[in-house]
Amino acid sequence: MLPLLLAASLAFTPADARFARETAGRLVGEHTPRDAGTPGGRRAANFILDAASAAGADVRLDRFSAKTPKGERRFANLSAEFRTDPAAPWVVVVSHYDTKPGTNCPGANDGASTTGLLVALARVLRDRKEPRGNVMLLWTDGEECMDAYLEDDGFWGSRRAARRLRESGAKVAAVICVDMLGDRDLSISIPRNGSPELADLALAAAAKAGAADKVARSGMLVKDDHVAFLDAGFKAIDLIDFEFGSAPGLNDYWHTEKDTMDKVSEASLLLAGRIVAGMLDSLLR
Numbered sequence: 001m002l003p004l005l006l007a008a009s010l011a012f013t014p015a016d017a018r019f020a021r022e023t024a025g026r027l028v029g030e031h032t033p034r035d036a037g038t039p040g041g042r043r044a045a046n047f048i049l050d051a052a053s054a055a056g057a058d059v060r061l062d063r064f065s066a067k068t069p070k071g072e073r074r075f076a077n078l079s080a081e082f083r084t085d086p087a088a089p090w091v092v093v094v095s096h097y098d099t100k101p102g103t104n105c106p107g108a109n110d111g112a113s114t115t116g117l118l119v120a121l122a123r124v125l126r127d128r129k130e131p132r133g134n135v136m137l138l139w140t141d142g143e144e145c146m147d148a149y150l151e152d153d154g155f156w157g158s159r160r161a162a163r164r165l166r167e168s169g170a171k172v173a174a175v176i177c178v179d180m181l182g183d184r185d186l187s188i189s190i191p192r193n194g195s196p197e198l199a200d201l202a203l204a205a206a207a208k209a210g211a212a213d214k215v216a217r218s219g220m221l222v223k224d225d226h227v228a229f230l231d232a233g234f235k236a237i238d239l240i241d242f243e244f245g246s247a248p249g250l251n252d253y254w255h256t257e258k259d260t261m262d263k264v265s266e267a268s269l270l271l272a273g274r275i276v277a278g279m280l281d282s283l284l285r
Helices: 014-030 039-054 108-127 156-168 196-208 226-231 266-283
Strands: 059-068 071-083 090-096 134-140 172-179 188-190 215-217 236-240
Touching: 014 039, 014 108, 014 266, 039 059, 039 071, 039 108, 039 134, 059 156, 071 108, 071 156, 090 108, 090 156, 090 226, 090 266, 108 134, 108 172, 108 266, 134 156, 156 226, 172 226, 172 266, 188 196, 196 215, 196 236, 196 266, 226 236, 236 266
Parallel strands: 090 134, 090 172, 172 236, 188 215
Antiparallel strands: 059 071, 071 134, 188 236
16 A cells, blocks of 8 residues: 555645636636647747746756657647655656647636646645655646547657656656646546556545545546556556536536636635645655
């Protein structure tokens, strides 16, 4: 079993949630669309670089090219490392920032909300009073497919990042993928294609955050950025709100022009941030 520590050192506050939403709003307002492999996507990467750097992170930009159904395209991942112990394993928190190609979707919830969440986490990690363990924040490009999720379509950024981690020989305790967690009507699913021990930690963190009714295991198999890390042999989990619409089961905001900032809630980002912070407290040594 993964270690469960009782003493918490990370606190995700309402101010952090407000900062996360403000950052998401700026990303949407200044960089819509930000489809992978386009000038808009490259400008969005530079925005994240500046925002996370201003929040106290030492951000690295990884530009790369890959084959797509539309020909070779250029992508950009960003990462920030908070390292306190060279011998400790990494805990990686992942969000994509790109928008669904060809839809003119603002991606306020689907991409921007958790992009802002990671920028806020950078500030939290910078200011923690008792640093321990190693955390990597990772913003991936090219999560969205162009036609259909196949070998050369979608998840370019996560595949690249997982491969580089594996080839580096880095010790990784866990990968936490967060997606679509700003939804005002928050309902977080934990897909069954993930590491069960991380699901246990997520449910415990949700209970501690007073959000036990907002998180549940799901029988779904979900294709998301966490899959690349599972395939690379790492423990990984996906925290995703897959009910994003005007009524249960419709999902009519997802990948449409209706995915706007009025659908994104500080309260939801606060709960999501507290769940991730709680998981980090349990995982960091």
